[in-house]
Amino acid sequence: MAKNGPAPQPGILDINPYVPGESSVPGGVKPIKLSSNETPLGPSPKAIAAYKAVADELDRYPDGGATALRDAIARHYGLNPDRIVCGSGSDELINLIAHAYLGAGEEAVYSAHGFLMYKIATLASGATPVSVPEKGYTADVDAILAAVTPRTRVVFLANPNNPTGTYLPHGEVRRLHKGLPGNVLLVIDAAYSEYVRRNDYEAGLELVATTNNTVMTRTFSKIYGLAALRLGWAYCPAEVADALNRTRGPFNVNAPAIAAGVAALADRAHLETGIAHNEKWLPWVTSEIQKLGLEVTPSVGNFVLIHFADPKVAGAADEFLKARGIILRRVAAYGLPNCLRMTIGTSDDNHKVVAALASFLGRS
Numbered sequence: 001m002a003k004n005g006p007a008p009q010p011g012i013l014d015i016n017p018y019v020p021g022e023s024s025v026p027g028g029v030k031p032i033k034l035s036s037n038e039t040p041l042g043p044s045p046k047a048i049a050a051y052k053a054v055a056d057e058l059d060r061y062p063d064g065g066a067t068a069l070r071d072a073i074a075r076h077y078g079l080n081p082d083r084i085v086c087g088s089g090s091d092e093l094i095n096l097i098a099h100a101y102l103g104a105g106e107e108a109v110y111s112a113h114g115f116l117m118y119k120i121a122t123l124a125s126g127a128t129p130v131s132v133p134e135k136g137y138t139a140d141v142d143a144i145l146a147a148v149t150p151r152t153r154v155v156f157l158a159n160p161n162n163p164t165g166t167y168l169p170h171g172e173v174r175r176l177h178k179g180l181p182g183n184v185l186l187v188i189d190a191a192y193s194e195y196v197r198r199n200d201y202e203a204g205l206e207l208v209a210t211t212n213n214t215v216m217t218r219t220f221s222k223i224y225g226l227a228a229l230r231l232g233w234a235y236c237p238a239e240v241a242d243a244l245n246r247t248r249g250p251f252n253v254n255a256p257a258i259a260a261g262v263a264a265l266a267d268r269a270h271l272e273t274g275i276a277h278n279e280k281w282l283p284w285v286t287s288e289i290q291k292l293g294l295e296v297t298p299s300v301g302n303f304v305l306i307h308f309a310d311p312k313v314a315g316a317a318d319e320f321l322k323a324r325g326i327i328l329r330r331v332a333a334y335g336l337p338n339c340l341r342m343t344i345g346t347s348d349d350n351h352k353v354v355a356a357l358a359s360f361l362g363r364s
């Protein structure tokens, strides 16, 4: 064996691989899986039909430009399709952005409990991740701006953020953008935007439309229920779309995903059902868990962050729930070792989690 084997680029071995939410419990029973912020309602039946309809054409490459999907997104939101870039999940878009705009000696800034992919994508590009403290589990605009240096090239902001569920009002996002130098790209990750019911929230479209250094990323994995197909999109300034299109794989979005995405967008009733379900159960879950004496961070997404006394109790609660077939998410990797994140489930799921937590706490 050669003494000096191939070595990955600097930064690669500093990456802690992303650990997805667990999906099985001991005993082989079908779990209540509330660990990955998936919708409890499934995809639109129209999306499933469109997916199946492509089965006879698997020998054909997909349309490398995902034209039908970009056109459908553009119609849905009133956007310019030329400035939409589709990806294999928004994860891929985050990676493409990092690849195109970050390199050795440069920095990407994000908030302390921000989505894990920002750090991974930054390190994978050889750049330096800069994590900034939050205030009340919420991104702190002043702290982010204070962390910007001449080396900063990208600021990542999940709005709402996973796993905290908190958000920045549009005025704060604007203030953040205003404070950034023109050569810094603001990436607004709006993976959960459809769930937000707040008058002062805006997903990012306005800033992308009016500035040349803002990108908004979106996903079909959450409210649209197409996580398995890996489908996301970014709305970009023309120059950024051009950079991403040069570096993405020529067929990075597969044909069943394109077909299902187009059909999903056309089913507005299904989207409304998902919104209404969350609007009903998010407050219920929050208040029922609070009534048990646990702190729950107020969330605008389809999940809640539940706080326990210390990491040991959080771990014990996780094991207790798993033994009852319920999988939540440990979030120690996000700097939140005292917490579990719970995705809003069906009525039955939500009742079972609250009952199991009550019995964990000895209150059943």
Ligand SMILES: Cc1ncc(COP(=O)(O)O)c(C=O)c1O
Pocket: 036, 037, 088, 089, 090, 091, 092, 115, 158, 160, 161, 162, 189, 191, 218, 219, 220, 221, 227, 230, 231, 232
């Ligand atoms: C904030 C945030 N951004 C992006 C993603 C990635 O989504 P996708 O499935 O589109 O890659 C997630 C998934 O958990 C997320 O929570």
